[in-house]
Amino acid sequence: MNDIAEKVVSMASGCEYADVRIENVTGDSIILKNGDPITVGVTRNTGMCVRVVVKGSLGISFTNDFSNKAMKEAVDRAIKLAKSSAKIVKNPLRMSKETPVKDKFYVSEEKKLSNVTIEEKMEELVFLDKVLVSTNLNFPTRFFDLSTECREKYYCNSEGSRIYSYVPRVSLFCLVAVKSTDVEQRMEHFGNTGGWEFFRKWDLDNKLVEEAKILAKIPSMPSMKKERMNIVLSPELVGIASHESCGHPYEADRILGREAANAGGSFVTKKSIGTRIGSNIVNLVDDPTVKNSFGFYLYDDEGVKARKRYLIKNGMINELLQNRETAAEFGTKSNASSRANSWAAEPIVRMANTFVEPGDHTFDEIIDVKKGVYIKSYMEWNIDDKRFNQRYVGLEAYEIKNGSLEGLVKRPALEITTPAFWSAVDAVGKDFELTVGNCGKGEPMQGIPVGFGGPHIRLRNVMLG
């Protein structure tokens, strides 16, 4: 890996800037549907991305042919494309000045993923499926998609950075549908960086059974009247709201319009830093360095050292997510937000783990209201392409009366603007939980592993949609 990358960087020595990222991914996957093993898979995926800057124009080549001839061609094609595009580049690319780094990092595994056989993994899923079936609930669907990967990466650039990393990752996607008087569904994603030990830590058999029992009850539950009330959100809801209405709009490339065609823009502008977006107890961060988190990394895909970023501090917009290109445009430094989901994709500004920092309330204190609703999980959600107008529809949700959780209620919806959401926060819990997902952005689309979460929070006096 190292030798190849060095060779390619030297091939691009005439360029203003060049970097090379080589990745080698191994792993496996299993799909189990209604107890039936639909397929198993083996991952073997190797390739290289080379980026060059010529006349202020960025050219990128991707190849998985490591012959000298193919690598030279890849460099030449990147240079040629950069040169041909240069004639319609109005704003020559600049990159923030960053200190070159030489480092290696590894995520350790208590139980190495490569030592767990397909049979063992299959047995775990089959057991999980049997546990669900043993509840005697009516399941139209039980769908599990398990994947493990070990990602080796070597990054080097023409400024002297050299970084090797090894990150193992395990994840499980579940879709469970339960039929009682009607069908309700729950989609859930679990994931960590680390070894197979995390599969057990997810406590899936207890969690999924409890959730399935709830799903069976929901269809016959009453809906709530659409009126103003206090809404308590679980870490799962806080996480998706943090990701969608804070993480995305704070991506500097969106603010600059670079992803406007597909992923969209942002209600945040260059002048927004230092302005109020939420109540003063809201502290919201994006942090790649959370150990064993799904969005974990220590250096981004431009070789910049990762750190925690305070997106909202005491209710004020504090910091944006920057790569080297956007940082130069904003007159600041990169905060290591440049990520690509594979060797065959360009690094762009991405989140890692986005969450509300815990506060000082217990759960009992948070639900201590006369009237309200507690939304614990969701299925449907969306947000506009400026990240201003969002909707979350509760799946497991409870009415709150006089400080106590009462019965389940059906599909309470929160349809609200971003400033109204974060300004309504009047209590932040002591607890903390990260959920996970694959965030989509870029053209071609790049799904990338991220975490999102926080503590329970309460929104005071908001209108149920």
Place this chain on the structure above:
Amino acid sequence: MNLVSFATKNGADDVAIETIKQKSSQIKFANGSVSVGQNWLVTRHNVFVSVKNATASSTFRGLTEEQLADAVKSLILAAKKSKPSNEYSGLAKGPFKYKKVNAIYDKNVDAYDSADAVKTSLDAAGENSKTSAGFFYKELSERCVETSCGIDAEEKITKLQLSIRAFNEQNESGHAVSCSCMVKGFDPENAGRRAGETAKMAKNPVNGTPGKYNVVFAPMAIGNLLSRVGEFSTTFNIDSGFSCFGGKVGKQIANKIVNITDNGRLQNGFNSSHFDDEGVPTKITNVIKNGVLKTYLHNTSSAKKHRTKTTANAGIIAQRYNNLILEPGKITMEKLLAGVDNGLYVTNVWYTRFQSYYTGVFSTIPRDGIFVIKNGSIVGSVNNIRITENLMDMLKNISNISNITECVQWWEEISPPVYTPYVLIKDVNVTLPTM
């Protein structure tokens, strides 16, 4: 080395190997300027094996011949260690004869001037808008499918795509695409012009008003919902709980004016090919005829399970639609719009998410130009609305369809492509943020 023979010698019962050699390039632009040029020279092998009805499948990229052989051995071992699948019942038995699919390969695509296409589109958009963002993409691919059941087929495919979103102010935008396998028929200038014109029309939008509306959906907007119809028609999604079409074959699921086909052989179809992943010749399938769901989309195994014939929509594990086509009606788009007394004209939607795939309850967010129609005329522009609906209700409420079809594909919002005219749907529920 012949990988199929290698796999059978190493214990696989059935083998299918799809090899794709792809040379492609892209220019992304934003703020009227190029942000990056990218190119890919990539070979990938999609390998499927079965051992005693246990299946294993993977995509391998970047491996030497020796590494690839080792990976195939690993895959066979994985299948041996897995358990038999009740869903798998063999691959299609070939060989087949393949009739030529017209206009899916154009040798001129390789030399097509990418920068010129971008500049032409930007200039056309610029006539009515301040700035634009989007991408140009071209692709040349060589695809080969070889199986242990007598298939050895190959083809060449080219693609040209331009997607452009034009802006005046942030809330005043229009989005258009041009997709073609051939240089002839590819029109980046028209896409730019249309995006710019919509952005200009969307001037000074105000907050919409919640309620029920008769809505004219432009191809980009209705294409998003029709792509769900295509996805929901595959047996994999039905059996996996990702569809509200389960148990609905033979039943009226849409207004009787709705006729939807999947055509893998469409001339200059943006996702046309001569054969599916099993090597079965692609075909035209009536999915919805006069509003009745006629069939699910099948591969050989799912067809056997459902006691029917494959519709040539493999994916061997999960089927997919090819080019989904809504049959045009007889009315012009202008007359369709003129017939609406009190309604909306929606040019695009995104972020379609379901509360329940079983019931079809979902919401989606209109973006780009959204217009108010009064007495058959556009009288203003709105924003911040959401369509909160049930897909099954919307299909039944389709009340008219225009006479010209367009090809739309963008991002994962619509992919594979949908060919659709403008569509009028009555009583569409529109909501807004409550605060």
